[in-house]
Amino acid sequence: MPGKWDWLKDEMGGVSKITKFSTVMKFLKGRVSGPDDMTKCAMCPNMCRHACPISIVDGKETTSPAGKSRVGMMVDHDVLPMDEENLYPMLMCLSCGCCERWCPFDFSVSDILRAEKEKGVEEGVIFEEFQEMFDNLGNYGLVQGEIKKKKSYPNQGDVLYLRGCEFRGDDEKVIGKTMGAFEKLGLDAFVLSDEECCGIPAYNAGNTQLFKKLARKMAKRINDSGAEKVITSCPSCAYAYRKLYPEFGLDIDVEVLHIVEYLEQKKDILGKKKGTVTFHDPCKLVNGLENKKGMKDVLEKIGLNVKVPRRSGEKTFCCGYGGSTVCRLNEYLSSKISEERLDELSSLSDKIITSCPTCKKAFEENGNLKVYDIGELLYELL
Numbered sequence: 001m002p003g004k005w006d007w008l009k010d011e012m013g014g015v016s017k018i019t020k021f022s023t024v025m026k027f028l029k030g031r032v033s034g035p036d037d038m039t040k041c042a043m044c045p046n047m048c049r050h051a052c053p054i055s056i057v058d059g060k061e062t063t064s065p066a067g068k069s070r071v072g073m074m075v076d077h078d079v080l081p082m083d084e085e086n087l088y089p090m091l092m093c094l095s096c097g098c099c100e101r102w103c104p105f106d107f108s109v110s111d112i113l114r115a116e117k118e119k120g121v122e123e124g125v126i127f128e129e130f131q132e133m134f135d136n137l138g139n140y141g142l143v144q145g146e147i148k149k150k151k152s153y154p155n156q157g158d159v160l161y162l163r164g165c166e167f168r169g170d171d172e173k174v175i176g177k178t179m180g181a182f183e184k185l186g187l188d189a190f191v192l193s194d195e196e197c198c199g200i201p202a203y204n205a206g207n208t209q210l211f212k213k214l215a216r217k218m219a220k221r222i223n224d225s226g227a228e229k230v231i232t233s234c235p236s237c238a239y240a241y242r243k244l245y246p247e248f249g250l251d252i253d254v255e256v257l258h259i260v261e262y263l264e265q266k267k268d269i270l271g272k273k274k275g276t277v278t279f280h281d282p283c284k285l286v287n288g289l290e291n292k293k294g295m296k297d298v299l300e301k302i303g304l305n306v307k308v309p310r311r312s313g314e315k316t317f318c319c320g321y322g323g324s325t326v327c328r329l330n331e332y333l334s335s336k337i338s339e340e341r342l343d344e345l346s347s348l349s350d351k352i353i354t355s356c357p358t359c360k361k362a363f364e365e366n367g368n369l370k371v372y373d374i375g376e377l378l379y380e381l382l
């Protein structure tokens with residue numbers, strides 16, 4: 001696959017040194033000055049469109065990356081009203097950051113549109129499809145609401161394992177196996193019995209007040225836990241704790257790692273069993289946590305024969321359910337993106353590994369294969 005700057009190298013190939021120099025200077029000046037980011041993006045000829053899962057599957061101008069920014073810009077300048085019709089395209093974004101990998105300005109459209117989404121919520125433009133999520137987060141601190149059947153795990157130890165809402169609500173088995181894998185790796189892991197959501201679903205939907213309320217609680221609980229290290233199965237949680245919380249003045253005092261990052265640091269994790277697998281790199285691991293290598297090396301280190309998808313590492317693709325907004329407003333589109341990704345993965349192997357609770361659920365709901373989380377895979381191989 002070509003790289004981000006290949007087009008520029010091609011364009012510059014036959015021109016004089018003076019022209020090259022002045023073009024590069026103009027480009028650099030444009031990056032640091034000129035109009036605001038949303039206007040720059042709105043005026044762009046959609047140079048990242050080929051990598052945006054929404055654009056690839058939806059194919060509409062309004063939901064293309066620059067299309068969303070154009071609507072955002074017009075709402076911002078009061079050319080269009082802030083209402084559901086105009087907020088909708090801005091919410092057709094998976095917060096996957098696939099645009100950022102190709103953007104000459106290093107923009108992620110989800111970041112560019114944050115202020116508009118926040119303004120929408122503040123002005124009371126709240127889609128009824130989000131209300132249940134907001135109520136559950138506000139009342140129970142979890143996306144799914146109250147979890148009635150709770151399994152108990154140790155609540156003291158050295159390493160705090162944060163499970164994330166998705167596994168707690170739907171896949172308790174993965175939690176048990178991940179805790180088992182930690183034990184096999186010699187970790188003294190524990191959980192927080194009062195773990196709540198990191199708040200990122202509220203953040204993505206523009207409800208910053210609710211995000212801040214959840215973030216304050218979780219930052220305090222983690223800092224009071226006495227853990228030496230935090231490991232989580234969810235790359236969005238790790239992204240929230242490491243990248244978003246500090247932006248809101250909330251620092252986590254201990255190292256927070258996604259499970260893949262922890263396994264990267266471990267030298268000796270050779271599994272007793274072998275096999276052939278393929279994998280899906282979660283976009284929040286690769287683009288959010290900037291782990292450009294993704295999962296390939298870790299899977300090889302475990303001793304597996306790894307089939308590498310065309311879109312992996314820094315060129316990964318979204319499962320269709322990232323960002324919490326598209327799957328609630330247009331589930332058909334989310335499932336189409338999932339199917340598109342599954343076609344690619346299942347052509348390589350019938351054993352698909354991921355390391356994100358949302359991706360696992362998305363693929364299992366939209367295909368016929370069992371999809372493994374890396375925690376449960378590890379438990380079975382060690």
Ligand code: SF4
Nearest residue numbers: 041044047048066103
């Ligand atoms: S994110 Fe960057 S490449 Fe994509 S449309 Fe906006 S300015 Fe263009």
Ligand code: SF4
Nearest residue numbers: 052093094096097099
């Ligand atoms: S963050 Fe993802 S879904 Fe949103 S515009 Fe960028 S590539 Fe498209």
